[in-house]
Amino acid sequence: ANKTVYGTFTANTDTAYTIEYYLEDLGADTYTKLASATENRTGVTDTTYTIVTGDIKSFDGFTYDEENGNNVLSGVINGNGTLVLKLYYTRDSYTLSYAYDNDPVPAGASDLPASAEYEYGAAITAAAAATAPGYSFGGWVDEPSVMPAANKTVYGTFTANTDTAYT
Numbered sequence: 001a002n003k004t005v006y007g008t009f010t011a012n013t014d015t016a017y018t019i020e021y022y023l024e025d026l027g028a029d030t031y032t033k034l035a036s037a038t039e040n041r042t043g044v045t046d047t048t049y050t051i052v053t054g055d056i057k058s059f060d061g062f063t064y065d066e067e068n069g070n071n072v073l074s075g076v077i078n079g080n081g082t083l084v085l086k087l088y089y090t091r092d093s094y095t096l097s098y099a100y101d102n103d104p105v106p107a108g109a110s111d112l113p114a115s116a117e118y119e120y121g122a123a124i125t126a127a128a129a130a131t132a133p134g135y136s137f138g139g140w141v142d143e144p145s146v147m148p149a150a151n152k153t154v155y156g157t158f159t160a161n162t163d164t165a166y167t
Contacts, residue, residue, distance in 0.1 A: 006048075013044050013050060015084035017084070021059070022088045027119065061120030061148075063092055065089060094125065095116070100157070101141075101156065113127040127154070136159050
């Protein structure tokens with residue numbers, strides 16, 4: 001007699017897929033993959049995986065850009081392990097400002113450098129030394145050479161000269 005033999009398949013539960021994280025480049029609208037953050041995961045073949053809140057990592061100086069059209073937030077876990085989900089992050093900007101630490105500020109002190117906004121990681125040109133008649137300037141304390149991931153106020157201090165001539 002004729003006989004039909006049937007086979008069955010069971011979806012693998014350890015099929016590979018990847019989540020990649022892309023950070024905005026300094027001063028540009030391009031992005032670079034942060035290889036050290038790439039996650040190699042496994043799931044059930046032919047099921048859909050969708051990014052969840054726990055997949056959205058925090059990176060100092062960057063914010064997840066949920067509106068970025070390059071995000072790949074969901075996909076089917078292919079049997080060949082080629083699914084790659086992608087999350088894009090914009091580079092944050094912060095304000096660098098200056099203040100005098102003296103109270104009161106010496107008469108005739110030079111104007112403070114203007115506050116400026118910098119992208120996280122941007123190089124900062126050192127501010128010129130301040131001046132005040134009869135005082136020595138101690139420098140800008142803790143002035144960063146690159147912008148940190150926070151607003152920053154840099155303080156300068158004057159010390160009264162002890163050798164100021166008078167009549």
